[in-house]
Amino acid sequence: GGEVLLPREETRMRRERTFQKAISSLGGVFEFLADCLAEEDLGEEIEFCLDFVLEEIFTNLVKHNESSRNEVLVAVEPARDRVLVELTDFEVEPFDPDTAPEVDVSAPLEERSPGGLGLHLVKSMVDKLTYEYRDRNLRVTICKNVSR
Numbered sequence: 709g710g711e712v713l714l715p716r717e718e719t720r721m722r723r724e725r726t727f728q729k730a731i732s733s734l735g736g737v738f739e740f741l742a743d744c745l746a747e748e749d750l751g752e753e754i755e756f757c758l759d760f761v762l763e764e765i766f767t768n769l770v771k772h773n774e775s776s777r778n779e780v781l782v783a784v785e786p787a788r789d790r791v792l793v794e795l796t797d798f799e800v801e802p803f804d805p806d807t808a809p810e811v812d813v814s815a816p817l818e819e820r821s822p823g824g825l826g827l828h829l830v831k832s833m834v835d836k837l838t839y840e841y842r843d844r845n846l847r848v849t850i851c852k853n854v855s856r
Contacts, residue, residue, distance in 0.1 A: 723740075731770055758791065764829070773800040776798060834852050
């Protein structure tokens, strides 16, 4: 898809690109994120975290919003003290992860229900994770604080 550059405060740029809603798009999504953060010097730990979280959320959109084959819009907005990553999925049914049961990570594996662990990990790795559903569009916003 096309890329749009939008000016933002702190002389950083918000960059957006659309990707086919398919697991095969993940390589391009990772390249886009790396390109957006190339000048940020965040360190391997933050970059790994953002890659992991982005993969988990994007994969969930592919797996759980099958009714729509529209492209997913990915936006990356670095700032002095944080990185925002937004994924927008268009023309989909509502999804609220807060209604999903909490994962009991202390329970033995044989007593656990499948699913939810990725989301649990994502929530523990980022500083803020929000889901906003409006006009059949789902926007997931990930905020990861960084110290420089």
